[in-house]
Amino acid sequence: MSKRFTHVVNFWLKNDLTADQRKVFEDGVRSLGTISTVDVFHLGTPASTDRPVIDRSYDFCLVCMFKNKEDHDAYQVDPVHDVFRDTCSSLWEKVLIYDSESV
């Protein structure tokens, strides 16, 4: 049985972004959900929950679930992903990824 592949990406945007630049980022990251191999897509901002073990310091949390690793690998080289990287990679200060396969 193929393992589900989950790609969690937390973005910390640069502090000095204009509202327009922030919109470019948000439109760009949202476009990733149109890539055909994405099975489940979530784009969020920190929730109101607040405990010591909760990190609320990021700006956006992206979660893409794929039916298998091959679908994830296709997503990484999709032209939509290339456009996102080209237009948005200058807008974040830090990105942190957790990729996991189901057990």
Place this chain on the structure above:
Amino acid sequence: MSKRFTHVVNFWLKNDLTADQRKVFEDGVRSLGTISTVDVFHLGTPASTDRPVIDRSYDFCLVCMFKNKEDHDAYQVDPVHDVFRDTCSSLWEKVLIYDSESV
């Protein structure tokens, strides 16, 4: 429209766990997927992808998606969640949570 609530939890287990203890943890964390308000459930271990921005140091990544925050709040106080905390909280060294609501 209600916002989808996504709960990402990364667990770093203690280094000296026995195979039996590790199984207790894995069974416990997997049981969380039986809580009725969970809409999408993923339990994974680090994938083979390996780039500087990817953190592969954790042992388990849990992703629970809920239709809204109320469903998440019900999950946190579900008896199954209490049992998990009681039987497994001594088994991890560190836990890190990212809660986000869809935008």
